[in-house]
Amino acid sequence: MKKKIQNLLSGKLKLQGQFFIYFAGLVFFVILFVSVAIFYFQSRMLLQLVQEKAIGFTRTLAYTSLNAILQDDYITLQSLIDSMMGGEDIVSIAILDSAGRVMAASEPERRGETYRDLFTLQALAARQMLIQKEETAAGRELWDTVVPIFLLNRQIGIARMKYSVQDPFEGLIHSIIIIGITAITISLLLAWQFSRSISRPIRKAVHLASEYGQGNLEASIDLSRKDEVGELVESLNKLSAKLKALIDEQVANENLIMMGEFASYIIHDLKNPLSGIHLLSDGLHRKIPPDSPLKKYSVEILLASQKLHDFVERTLDISRWNRVNLQSV
């Protein structure tokens, strides 16, 4: 999974997709962090609130039930307990005598039962309030608060209240889930929009580079930015200008190259007529008697044509060598 994400982030996806993954990751992190933290803080606060309520009730119950216990007034105790039931968080209320026998309870059928569990025994022996947490078979957390009832210094019973923080906890989780899903949905839409905005100018510059790379040096875009994208467009424009200049130079040089080739053909063409002149002047030279006044002319013509012939031969040698040299480049 981590490998896959790394692959995506290292360029298997288009930039927009990569940016989106980063945004989404950040959003998920923020929402997860905030949700967990809020749940932690708020569940503690809710527990405290519910606990304060339960403690207050139990203390009031312990105080107000004193007379009814002394008079064994079951009706009053039951009415008292009934008046306290109501909130969804209070599960059960009971008043036990000093032997652990139920004198009155929110579930009237329990009256007369005797509790012998450890917590009841501890509560009966205690001289102050006790709180314990217990878990039902269904996994529900219950809190159990006990306040001893005193007649002067003698403990004559306990007021006991079981309550649950389940409902406010569930409400808390419910609202966190609704808020989280809404926030994630809106954020992902925003993230998509953001990743589009971020990648658009980069895509434009990349498109320009691709046009240049395919030889369309006339392509251009309208982007005046001072960031890396602006830098990129500037560098691309420099590169394309260089390419254009080189291509222009190439075109201009073609004339010179053509001329060079043309000249070397011409020199080649000169060779035969020059040889002709050379042969003719040689023939003439032989036929003119050595004492003739014409001899001077024929000697000069012969020498000049000989020189030209040699010169052309040498030039052709050089151009031949150059051509070989050229092909080996």
Place this chain on the structure above:
Amino acid sequence: MKKKIQNLLSGKLKLQGQFFIYFAGLVFFVILFVSVAIFYFQSRMLLQLVQEKAIGFTRTLAYTSLNAILQDDYITLQSLIDSMMGGEDIVSIAILDSAGRVMAASEPERRGETYRDLFTLQALAARQMLIQKEETAAGRELWDTVVPIFLLNRQIGIARMKYSVQDPFEGLIHSIIIIGITAITISLLLAWQFSRSISRPIRKAVHLASEYGQGNLEASIDLSRKDEVGELVESLNKLSAKLKALIDEQVANENLIMMGEFASYIIHDLKNPLSGIHLLSDGLHRKIPPDSPLKKYSVEILLASQKLHDFVERTLDISRWNRVNLQSV
């Protein structure tokens, strides 16, 4: 402000900074949204919890105080009220008789006072529980719950409790602020890291483009990606390869260009010796009598040298034209 951000986002900042602003914006939005939503939901839930508690207490107080009211038993009423005070959310408790006179209160000095305010009159006339919200001079919100006390069908007084949801609200705001600041801090660090990771490959490719733009065609980077950055590097490599090829061609052509220039100088150099031959053969031709067997040679030499001379002149004309043409490109 909006203008400024738009400027920043449209390229006055480096890419990393722009990305960071987008990330930060998204994070602020998410945290603001979640905080406000959580506060809204949770403050309603807290109000409900505190209200349930207050209502429960007031009802219990109304029920348990009945006997004490009938017997005008101030001590019992006061003890009852004192047993209920304790949580930080309960501000005051009072029991009023049917005339609005305070029989007992959490502030004992108020005993004997008679309340004639509108809410008290409404409460005394009501046959069920009433709740109102009031605001203290200090801007603190207080809730006031009243439960009528009945003897059979006759109202003999009211139990009244004032409470505040200030503390749990403040705790909620406090925890939201702590969580929000922590989340923003961590997110901004992450966002900085993310924006670095995102911009790094782009920066690398832009650097490559800049190297190429400055003429360093040997530059290269090691990036194998399938996204726009990979495309960009590919296009850049194509561009630099084209530039390199053109430059190589240019170097290769330099020989040909040199040769062309060399050849045109040679042709130029041929002109004078050829003119010499032409003049000499013309002189010779004139000196040889028309009936001489040598006349044939001189005629041929003259014609050949005339042809060559004309040819060289024409060639020079062409090469001169080419050079002019070249300079006008």
